[in-house]
Every structure is written in C-alpha cells, then in structure tokens.
Amino acid sequence: MDPELPGVNIVDLGMVDEIAMDEQGLRVTLIPTFLGCPALELIGSQVKTALNDIGPTEVQWSIHHEWSSERITDEGRQALLLWGVAPPSQRSDSVTCPFCGSSKTRSLSQFGRTLCQQLYYCESCSQPFDRFKRI
Ligand SMILES: [Zn+2]
Incomplete structure (x- = not known):
C-alpha cells in the first residue's frame, strides 16, 4: 500500500x-x-x-x-x-468530483496533501478534494 x-x-x-x-x-x-x-x-x-x-x-x-x-x-x-482522490484525467482536462461525479470543479491550489496531488473544490457538492496530478 x-x-x-x-x-x-x-x-x-x-x-x-x-x-x-x-x-x-x-x-x-x-x-x-x-x-x-x-x-x-x-x-x-x-x-x-x-x-x-x-x-x-x-x-x-x-x-x-x-x-x-x-x-x-x-x-x-x-x-x-x-x-476520495480524483484520478488523473485520461483525455480532457476536466476534473471529476470523486464524491458526486460532477465536473463543475475548480482548482484551489497546485498543492494537495502530498506532492503528487493538487487541491480542488466541487461547486456541486461543496466538497474540497485532492486530484492526483497528471504527468
Ligand atoms: Zn461533488
């Protein structure tokens, strides 16, 4: 793990x-x-x-x-x-909320809990979440 x-x-x-x-x-x-x-x-x-x-x-x-x-x-x-971490997007740059599946999300910070994540916010369910960076 x-x-x-x-x-x-x-x-x-x-x-x-x-x-x-x-x-x-x-x-x-x-x-x-x-x-x-x-x-x-x-x-x-x-x-x-x-x-x-x-x-x-x-x-x-x-x-x-x-x-x-x-x-x-x-x-x-x-x-x-x-x-509760959004996986890196495979095709588009849209980021899907891991809690409700909405794509109405926005970046809050380039940095998340770890170096490989960034902080996002979901406009639909008002949850902040981490997104695994796409590299
Ligand atoms: Zn959501």
Whole structure:
C-alpha cells in the first residue's frame, strides 16, 4: 500500500517496474511517482517486509523508466476514487468530483496533501478534494 494513499497499492499505481529472482533472492525495481517523494524510503522498506517470507529482498529505484499517470491501472483509479482522490484525467482536462461525479470543479491550489496531488473544490457538492496530478 502507498503510505500516503492507504487502500491504493503500488502495483496498481504502476510503481513496480520489474521483479527478478536468483540465488541471492528477490530484486524489486520500483519507479518513483515523484523523485524526492518523502514516502520512497518507507515504500522500499515495506516492500522488503512484505516479501521477507519469500526470500531476502533488495529494492532498487529505476533509473531507466519514468513514471507517468498513464501507468495507473483501472483498479488503481477506482481505489483512488474510493479514497476520495480524483484520478488523473485520461483525455480532457476536466476534473471529476470523486464524491458526486460532477465536473463543475475548480482548482484551489497546485498543492494537495502530498506532492503528487493538487487541491480542488466541487461547486456541486461543496466538497474540497485532492486530484492526483497528471504527468
Ligand atoms: Zn461533488
């Protein structure tokens, strides 16, 4: 699970680049959503803990692939919605409210709860909400 978005796992967020296994154990390559994201170290240690029963696990961060919001799976987009975060728009720039589905929304701030989110407001149901930035 992403420590900043409990309920949304890093597989569905598209952060898992590669998993390899050899005599030394598992090697998991992850793609950071944002370089400098303060949760990266925690995510790495949680992956090690989760896979500890399978074998010694080494976590490395991909330098070959860049994360983009296109990597979020449909399940990940659903999980973001359930968590009250609007997933990044796939086509248009319209942002849909995760609570009522209205597109009468406006940006309040370029920054949300985390670096990868921005704060929006829904004119229809008067709820503020975070939107996962499109990258
Ligand atoms: Zn709404």
